[in-house]
Amino acid sequence: MTASASISNELDVYAIRKAFPILERKVKGWPLVYLDNAATSQKPFAVIQALTDYYTEFNANIHRGIHTLAEEATAAFESTRDAVRRFIQAESREEIIFTRGTTEGINLVAQTWGRKNLKEGDEIIVSAMEHHSNIVPWQVLCAEKGSVLRVIPVTGKGELIWEEFEKLLTPRAKLVSIAHISNALGTINPVKKIIRKAHEAGAIVIVDGAQSAVHLDINVRDLNCDFFAFSAHKVYGPTGVGVLYGKMQLLEDMPVFQAGGEMIKEVSFEGTTFNELPYKFEAGTPNIADTIALRFAIEFLESIGREKIRKHEEELLQYASERLMEIPGLKIIGQAAQKASLVSFIVENTHPQDLGILLDNRGIAVRTGHHCAQPLMKLFGIPGTVRASFALYNTREEIDELIVGLEKAVHLLKR
Amino acid sequence: MDSIKSIGEAEQEIIEDFSLFDSWEEKYEYIIDLGKKLAPLEASSKTEENKVRGCQSTVWLVAEERNGRIYYRAESDAIIVKGLISLLIRVLSGHTASEILEARLDFIRQIGMTSHLAQTRSNGLLAMVRQMKNYAIAFQVKNSAS
Numbered sequence: 001m002t003a004s005a006s007i008s009n010e011l012d013v014y015a016i017r018k019a020f021p022i023l024e025r026k027v028k029g030w031p032l033v034y035l036d037n038a039a040t041s042q043k044p045f046a047v048i049q050a051l052t053d054y055y056t057e058f059n060a061n062i063h064r065g066i067h068t069l070a071e072e073a074t075a076a077f078e079s080t081r082d083a084v085r086r087f088i089q090a091e092s093r094e095e096i097i098f099t100r101g102t103t104e105g106i107n108l109v110a111q112t113w114g115r116k117n118l119k120e121g122d123e124i125i126v127s128a129m130e131h132h133s134n135i136v137p138w139q140v141l142c143a144e145k146g147s148v149l150r151v152i153p154v155t156g157k158g159e160l161i162w163e164e165f166e167k168l169l170t171p172r173a174k175l176v177s178i179a180h181i182s183n184a185l186g187t188i189n190p191v192k193k194i195i196r197k198a199h200e201a202g203a204i205v206i207v208d209g210a211q212s213a214v215h216l217d218i219n220v221r222d223l224n225c226d227f228f229a230f231s232a233h234k235v236y237g238p239t240g241v242g243v244l245y246g247k248m249q250l251l252e253d254m255p256v257f258q259a260g261g262e263m264i265k266e267v268s269f270e271g272t273t274f275n276e277l278p279y280k281f282e283a284g285t286p287n288i289a290d291t292i293a294l295r296f297a298i299e300f301l302e303s304i305g306r307e308k309i310r311k312h313e314e315e316l317l318q319y320a321s322e323r324l325m326e327i328p329g330l331k332i333i334g335q336a337a338q339k340a341s342l343v344s345f346i347v348e349n350t351h352p353q354d355l356g357i358l359l360d361n362r363g364i365a366v367r368t369g370h371h372c373a374q375p376l377m378k379l380f381g382i383p384g385t386v387r388a389s390f391a392l393y394n395t396r397e398e399i400d401e402l403i404v405g406l407e408k409a410v411h412l413l414k415r
Numbered sequence: 416m417d418s419i420k421s422i423g424e425a426e427q428e429i430i431e432d433f434s435l436f437d438s439w440e441e442k443y444e445y446i447i448d449l450g451k452k453l454a455p456l457e458a459s460s461k462t463e464e465n466k467v468r469g470c471q472s473t474v475w476l477v478a479e480e481r482n483g484r485i486y487y488r489a490e491s492d493a494i495i496v497k498g499l500i501s502l503l504i505r506v507l508s509g510h511t512a513s514e515i516l517e518a519r520l521d522f523i524r525q526i527g528m529t530s531h532l533a534q535t536r537s538n539g540l541l542a543m544v545r546q547m548k549n550y551a552i553a554f555q556v557k558n559s560a561s
Contacts, residue, residue: 028439351493353471354447357531358495361439369471383492384471412444413494 011304011312017393019044019300030363033398033405038183038211038342038389039367040233044300047237050293061285063262077288080295081278084243087298088228089219094277095251097244098291102210103133105229105244106177108281109206110137112254113227114175120146123172125203127152127160127189128379129182132372134208138177147174154379158185158334165194169201176205180212184371184387185334186317186342188216192223199224204250210234214391215313215340217306220245236391237297238290244281251277258283309392313341316390320399327406333385342389344371347406350413352384358409359386364402419484422514425506426522433526442527446498453501456490467546472496474543478550484509485554487547499523499531499540507547512558515551520544 017023020042025032034042054076060069062077078093085093099105118124124138128151135149142149150173152165176198181188195205206227209218213230220228227250232241246254256263256274260283265273274280301309320343324330329348346352356368369384370377377384388402420428436442460477467474472493479486487508491497506522507515523529531540 351472353493354495356471358443361443383473408440412440412447415444415447 009308009311011308011392013312013393013395016304017395019046020393021045021048023393027363027365028361033362033364033401035388035390035394035398035402036365036367037214037391037394038234038387040239041214041236041391042393043238044236044297046296046300047293050296051238051289054289054292059289062288063279073288073292076292076295077286080291080298083295083298087218087302088213088230088243088245089221090245091221092248095245095248097246097251097278097281098286099229099242099244100240100287101231101233101242102208102229103137103242105227105242106134106206106208107137108244108257109177109227109229109246110141112257112281113204113250114138114141115145116253116255118145118147118174121172122147122174123150123168123170124148125150125152125165125168125173125176125178125198127165127178128154129158129160129185129187129373129376130177130179131183131208131210132374133210134177134179135375148172151375152178154187154376157336158182158187159336160187160189160194166197169197169203171202173198173201173203176203177208178205179208179210181215181340182334182373182376183211183342184373184376184385185336185344186339186389187334187336188212188338188340190338191225195224211340211342214301215310217310226250232290232294232297235294235297236300237294240287241290241294248277251281254281256283257281260284262286304392312392313390316394316396316399317341317343319396320388320390320402323399323403324406326403327410329410330406333380333382341391342387344385344387346382346385347410350410352386354413355386355406355409358412359402359405362401362405362408364405366402419509422506422510422518426520426525429502429506429522430525439527443495446502446528447494448498449501450491450494450497450499453490453497453504454488456488460488461490467542474500476543476546476550478547478554480554483511483558485512485515485551487550489543496531496540496543499528500543503540503543503547512551512555516548516555 022042058069058072060073062074081093081096084096124147126134138149150168153161155161178189178194180191191207198205204226207225209228209230214235226247228245230243233239263275263280263283265275324345331346333344352368356366359366367387371387456475461475465475465477467476472491474491476489487504489500491500
């Protein structure tokens, strides 16, 4: 037994809250109840401090400078790559490409691997519960290449229909791009199984990890995914940085994405040779400060322990799901057996936007709307939902506040 | 003909109404009531063309001109937006194009509803105000051409 485990298996949420300065804030006179973590998580002090430290102590451009500041900045930047490799258990640091976020990661694969390998009549498989970011890049690619987008349908509970997925795995299927966790429903998709099946059919798989990197222990080698994309800002890190993991062989075979500085080996007007991985895909001066700060977010998560966090978030999900059912007319949208800690719901005869506005007046931040998943909302026949999404710093008391706020809002709207 | 209040007078009246409320609950209760009382648009007016794009709620807006004055009717699927629309109609409807274009609609700020005009894509009120003014411009252009 490790020292920390012997102290407690429970997460001390009140101690953790102290690490997040924003949670002290009041909104419209009420203590902030932040339940919009699936949109972006709040940042611990260590991450905020890392940003300040970089700009006050060692701001410099990386990889080229010979001076001390450049060396320090480069070392800090590259140490994040090592931390990310460990975080998602990739084989090597060369497989970790820094992007602006999940969206850019998906676009990168579409514009490089996709452009090189897809041809007319080839098929790309996504699911009906994808975020627009995992639909539109493929539509753009399909329009260019004459490839076809195929969609795995979902059940009323919000789970993929497995048989339909298997039917789509024809020899024409070249790529499957699938959300690990649905941002709108919370469904955890069986990606390992999906990857195995897709590989058998000769298709590669990209996992949209925007929602999963913060909730699940990610092991890209065990999943055997070909690509995995996520965003720093949803894992307690800063905005503007993301990660694309790709298997070495695939990355090596891919043409470049953007061209410019950093990604070149030698430039002449007769021709240019490109840098090695991972720099081949990192054109221009990267987002140095935020990338450096991402390491502190990862270390923060690791210091607490993924298992403890998972347990805490599962309890929050269960408690919230139970208490929400006390509200007359409330229906939870997305009742998959495997769910991450977010609840999407509607209340009969009320509009999600009205509920969101009234909750905000009590300092409660939730997301309302279609969650950038319009095809999914259409499927459920609703304009949108209210979504409460939980993080490691949320408490049962905050869920109680949500329930009180909802009761009052529903009362006001239905009077 | 009914004597029409000026836009400024109508705004002032609303500001005074709202000054009676102590809490946000009361304000919203009032706005929600206004929303419920807003006459519904006939189904034939709820067309794609008449939609004002907000990200979350849908607003339909129609305008017509009679005797040099513009009259608006509108509806939304969200009740608070509907209440705010009702206020906008109360202030702007029945005025001339130039009066509508000059209106600064400062009452929205004064009654504490500025957040609904924020650029968050989250509701259609800002788009609604813009669309109401666009109609005024359109009628102005049409009249000067004829």
